[in-house]
Amino acid sequence: MVSEYRSLKDHVYDYIVKMIDMDMIGNEGKxxxxxxxxxxDVSRTPVREALIQLAADGYLENIPRRGFFIKRIDENSARNILEIMGPLEGRAALLACDQLSDEDIAQLQFLHGAMQLAIEKGLYTRYDELQHDFHSCFVDKCGNDRLIALIHQLNRSFMNREYTSVAPDELDRLLRKANDEHAEIVRLFEQRDGAALQRYICDTHWSIDNASSLAW
Incomplete structure (x- = not known):
């Protein structure tokens, strides 16, 4: 098998994404x-190229004479992303429905339970990691590499969310609601009902009505 070549810029890009995911960016997100x-231990050229690419992908904001900052998601931006994410991930679920093994579905069940425990323990960063794994579990099995890449790119728009900006009671309600929806997704996969999965993920799980809860 021939390994995919990855440039120095790509490695810097991944490093910056990891820094953001792990909340290692201080100084007001700069x-x-x-x-x-x-x-x-690299020159400025690949770093600058990676930052420019992250800005082009919508994850960073390049402010003239100030530098690169983590881009915040307002309600309108979240709505725009959801309008794209719903149909794309719904289609991925439909394509993956007959491809998932019993072990894959058991993994979805495990991740749902782990997310519930993370909510109850207040481990919100861990919840984010688990829900990413949950969605990747079926998206990555859809068999369409371009679709997979598009969905993962859109998901990056919600990285490093500031849960501290949401009141604890409201945050608990929102995450429990989302995880109830994860339970329904698991149930539909168990039934191998691809058409229902596509509708549910598009119209309910990634509904544009959820835009306000995804803004930060």
Whole structure:
């Protein structure tokens, strides 16, 4: 098997994404080019290229004379993303429905239970990691590489969400609601009902009515 070639810029890109995911960006969300250069022992060129690519992909904001900052998601932006995400992931679920093994469905069940435990323990960063794994479990089995890449790219728009900006009671309600929807997704996969899965994920799980809860 021939390994996919990945440029230095790609490796820097992944490093920056990991920094954001792990909440390692301080100073009001500003990224330090020099810090990244020092950490990876690379020149400014691949760092600048990666930052520009992240800005083009919609994850960072390049503010003239100030630098690169994590891009916040407002309600309108969240609505726009949901209008695309729903149909795409619904289609992926339909394509994956007959491809998932019994072991894959058992993994979905496990991840749903783990997310519920994370909610109850207040481990919201862990919940985010688990829900990403949950969706990837079936998206990655849809058999359409371009569709998979598009969905993962859209998901990156919601990385590093600031849960502290949401009141604890409201946050608990929102996450429990989302995980109830995960339970329904598991049930529909168990029934191998691809058409119902496509409708549910598009019209309910990624409904544009959820836009306000995804803004941060």
């Amino acid at each position: 990224l330090s080019e020099q810090h990244i250069c020092d950490a990876l």
